[in-house]
Amino acid sequence: MKLFTVLSSLALLATTYAFPSIDGSVAIIKSDAVQGFVWFTSVKKCGSSGSSVRYAFHVPATANQTEYTYHIHEFPVGENNNCTATGGHYDPLKVNVQKDTYKCDPAQPTTTCEVGDLSGKHGKLVPKSDKPIAAGEYTDADVHLTGDNSIAGRSVVVHNAAGDRIGCGNIVQVTPQNLGELKL
Ligand SMILES: *[C@@H]1O[C@H](CO)[C@@H](O)[C@H](O)[C@H]1NC(C)=O
Numbered sequence: 001m002k003l004f005t006v007l008s009s010l011a012l013l014a015t016t017y018a019f020p021s022i023d024g025s026v027a028i029i030k031s032d033a034v035q036g037f038v039w040f041t042s043v044k045k046c047g048s049s050g051s052s053v054r055y056a057f058h059v060p061a062t063a064n065q066t067e068y069t070y071h072i073h074e075f076p077v078g079e080n081n082n083c084t085a086t087g088g089h090y091d092p093l094k095v096n097v098q099k100d101t102y103k104c105d106p107a108q109p110t111t112t113c114e115v116g117d118l119s120g121k122h123g124k125l126v127p128k129s130d131k132p133i134a135a136g137e138y139t140d141a142d143v144h145l146t147g148d149n150s151i152a153g154r155s156v157v158v159h160n161a162a163g164d165r166i167g168c169g170n171i172v173q174v175t176p177q178n179l180g181e182l183k184l
């Protein structure tokens with residue numbers, strides 16, 4: 001499989017997750033504290049919309065955090081991998097109007113969760129202690145790759161338990177041309 005080859009430098013992560021096709025967009029996160037990706041593919045079945053989301057993250061065995069959150073942020077990553085430049089969580093439906101009372105209920109994601117609050121809706125990243133990888137997949141009806149409220153050109157940010165931004169990466173549409181550059 002082509003993509004599998006492309007991400008072969010990601011050996012550990014790639015064996016955890018096989019990609020179905022090159023269709024979609026990916027955010028690749030590379031920092032000392034965390035390495036991984038979030039892969040978005042539009043759901044095109046009739047009667048449903050949104051994206052299928054696959055992710056895998058690796059943290060060093062020496063990391064002393066047990067869980068991490070991750071979100072789609074409003075803006076792309078700044079120069080020199082500046083995660084602060086990504087702004088806040090992507091919230092096009094303006095669900096989070098009062099920061100101190102915001103509470104994402106995964107049972108009612110569209111009305112209570114920021115579109116970008118992926119860990120709020122689908123669970124935090126909890127690396128396994130014997131193998132410091134967190135991986136999984138889910139469908140999110142409110143994440144769109146095109147049209148109004150598109151996540152194109154935005155970014156994904158990983159936070160530690162203290163809320164520090166420990167890694168970030170731009171959401172890039174995958175094409176046959178850039179396939180070779182998408183590596184960890
Ligand atoms: C471990 O956690 C402490 C307290 O949060 C932090 O100061 C320290 O940098 C962490 N060490 C590593 C290796 O992440």
Ligand SMILES: *[C@@H]1O[C@H](CO)[C@@H](O)[C@H](O)[C@H]1NC(C)=O
Nearest residue numbers: 078079080082083084085086
């Ligand atoms: C990172 O981006 C923020 C927000 O745009 C900016 O205020 C800050 O100066 C930048 N930091 C560096 C080191 O460039």
